[in-house]
Amino acid sequence: MTDRPDVWWRDAVIYQVYIRSFADADGDGIGDIAGIREKLPYLRDLGVDALWINPWYASPQADAGYDVADYRAIDPAYGTVADAEKLIVDAHDHGLRLIPDIVPNHTSDQHAWFRAALADEPGARDRYVFRPGRGEHGEEPPNNWRSHFGGPAWTRVPDQDGRPGSWYLHLFAPGQPDLDWSHPDVAAEFEAVLRFWFDRGVDGFRIDVAHGLVKDPALPDLGDASDQLGRTYPAGGHPYVDRDRVLEVYESWRRVADSYEGDRMFVAEAWTPAPERLARYVAPGRLHTAFNFDYLLAPWEPAALRETIDVTTGHLREVGAAATWVLSNHDVVRHPTRYGRPPGEPEGATDLALGTRRARAALLLEAALPGGMYVYQGEELGLPEVEDIPDEALQDPTWERSGRTVRGRDGARVPLPWSDEGASAGFSPAGAAAPWLPQPEGWTRYAATRQEGDPDSVLELYRTVLHRRRAHPALGDGDLTWVSAPGDAVLHLRRAPGFACVVNLSDAPVELPAHDEVLLTSAPLEDGRLGTDAAAWLAVR
Template identity: 35%
Template sequence: MNAIMRDPAQSVVYQIYIKSFCDSNGDGIGDLPGITSKLDYLAYLGVDYLWITPFFPSPQRDNGYDVADYCAVDPVYGTMADFDELVAEARSRGIGIMLDMVLCHTSDQHEWFQRALAGEERFRRYYILRDGHGSIGPGDPGEPPTNWQCAFGGSAWQWEPRLGKWYLHLHDVSQPDLDWTNPEVREEMAKVVSFWRERGVAGFRFDVINLISKPEVFEDDTEGLGRRMFSDGPHVHEYLKELVERSGIDGMMTVGELAATDLENCVRYTNPAEHELGQVFSFHHLKVDYAGGDKWALAEPDIARLREIFASWQEGMQAGGGHNALFWCNHDQPRAITRFGGRGQVGKPGGSWDHVGKMLAVCTHLMQGVPYVFEGEELGQTNAGFASIDDVRDVESLNNYRILVEKGASEDEALEVIRERSRDNGRTPMQWTAGPAAGFTTGEPWIGVPENHELINVEAEQGRAGSMLEFYRGLIQMRHTLDVVSRGRVGFVEACESAPRAIVYERWLEGDAAAAARAAGQPVRLLVACSFDAEPCRVKPVRADGGVVALDGAEVLVDTYADDAVRVGEDSLELRPHEAVVLSLA
């Protein structure tokens, strides 16, 4: 039943946070029929796959990432018939459906955990249970087995008297981690993936998949909060190969979300010879505004560090045969436009909002890999600007607000951090119209709608020349049609001292691929220059070998200012504030 989709190298994926995309029945929560109703819009945008966040039955402690049943649809999102209709209607438009699989942990309401609580030894072995440190015997919890901290704040261990053990939860306390050393667990996970593949799913995104293999020995982390102890564990590659083989998904569109990973492992995860994953999400580039590496401490983005990260991952993955997923935004991140300075003249052409949004799009869409567009990103949606902590729904944000206040921050100071960092910034409703609730629902939305939906919305942008939406359509079309974008090599160049906040790289084709592109009238070598500076700068691109990139005869393919005023010299290029330019080199 699998649809035959576009080659992954030419593909663009659109992420849908189902709860906030489109509500079809007025209950204030997005659903599967709502997605189906917007397929014509997504086909207009030009995307090839839709990654949909979890819609499985769930108590919603972590907005669906706490799964209570892997092979059913939560009634709040629709029915299995609704899902089947979505798959069929998407396929008829040349779009494949990708599902979000949460295989590291379950909800504590899942039948398996409930049966473990009831004393069934088989299901106790599905989870990671340990005696406490310093426990003097049954019934005495002692202290948590290790000092590991969970992703949402606090200990990663929870004492459960009914189990007589501590259980590990690397995320919320309601999300006990599965024990992948148990072959029965691995078999169950393969059955889950196979179930959805057989229903016509075209691809999968695997949530925090590099955390499924825990260390052989559980011990304290003497250098941090534990993440390095359980990321990219000793059997993770073995488990992934087994999952891919048993579920029959080798060759399908797959991407893994990887927490605290490294380049070496990501090359291995995504090298086709390994038969593990198609691409990986790594998050190092989205920590360049963390003061001291702390997500909850604000700092201006370090663009020099951003450039280093992009260069090392683009060139490193290329050298090892690996593949990147390219992204700025998702359901776990604040909006990139706000993060990187797009606060001016929001919703209006020519402000920093417009320039930053288009520049960010060029920066990643022209790189080597598969671009991912998060719902509303193509419109230029911004952070929500929460007026009160009461407007926030996210468990991670609420936990860290409390922690910040406990550490001495005032409520206003803590709220300012949450405004900038909360995952709920990416979870506010998709902005379809300027009308009530942004056209997302006829009821009361589950989370508030930003006021700027009156300016930033599909209705205002679709078909309007120069809009953010139409700009994204153009970039997606470039990946579909230009071989140098979809298959070219990549190399980063220095931008010279006068442009310290510029990121500049080349894309090029070689050999037969270059000859074929020339014969088809396509460009063979591109220079991509992106300024993250609020002031003008002059880029003089110099390759790693010291050679200056000649710009004589260069043709402007893309300019985010779109005014035919790009100034290109023999060996330099002038960029205006937050401008991005793509040149076809002679």
């Protein structure tokens, strides 16, 4: 069951829509499906091939929709199932495919299954991970696992007589109880959910926490309670990260997708301890693609970038899968800010001009690599991380769960600036409620309307890159050849036919290699030379 070489996802550009912050059509300060429909011409003209939409399901929003109460309903803040169906049709009419999120590791604590579990209905708790506590009276959690959002990964619930009873597992917020994927009801339900949305025309799914569904039934303590990605365990040995049996789930899901016409696909959010483990998720008969987080996390250093590219493409080539490159998403600091910080500094003083220059060069490099790529909403506007959101406005559960010591991910989720007019920079209509997260002062300088037509803007660079990438026969899926030597501060790669990408990560301008034409640069050439932290696309023989 190897993918055909012409399937669309092998070289697609997919735009991530964080729906709460994309576009608000009804004026309640929260993005919605109607807002996405209004912006479809913008996305088409940007040059993307598909949209990935973060969870739009009915949810109490304990974690921005990643706590799903009903997988077959749309949250009222976003619209209705009928609205979603109209969006799918409209997207297809604009030549865009549509990929919603699916959240299989956990549900909301408001899901009907979990409400039945709390009511202790017969067998209901078996769908989740309930266990008695440790200690003389069960007063201690069943093990030492920690929530990704801070604090213990267990919450105790009362028995029917009101006395403290068993504990349930939640690797994220308490409002996100983990499902037990050894229970047949769970597998059957999610296959039914896939079919529900495939029947309505979606083109695939992004799988949240794809590495984490299967837990060791013994639920042993972690040797290092902070090891939540399996770095200190042998391959497949972590109690809840990247266990071998999770691949059986995706083999079943692949059979569901393949039963539909139109090349439906999956992309996995799979955090694995090594690239060769990630390749197993996209082997024949399993998932189609997986996010390359090693590339996202790589520092702006030539050796690290080249090694990540080589390791990724090498392991994926062995299983016949295409790479998927990504620079930012809703869970990480936006890359213009990351690239503007000193090496190894996760926060602090940021040289945003430097970070933006590097981000422009990173776009040309990313778009030159073999495979597909993702664009996180607003990166085409050059948006930085918003690091001064007032404490009282923060909504990421990490903030409270960490005892207000970790600010969380809200800085990458601030509503988009569409225009330089209006109280919300065009995110909402006139007279609307305030955006659900405050926009910083001066946000309008990044507005799409202000950048349109400016050849030096980040938006126009993205449009140019994505359209030229689609048109050039060398770009997209395929192979690359390095011309530079390992350790060189200037990365030089070639793609056939007739294409080269050069990235200068040295501290001085460099001469361009022999070429027939300069196709595109991320920054103006300096006396014919490529400046530091700049990239060029070249036509070569």
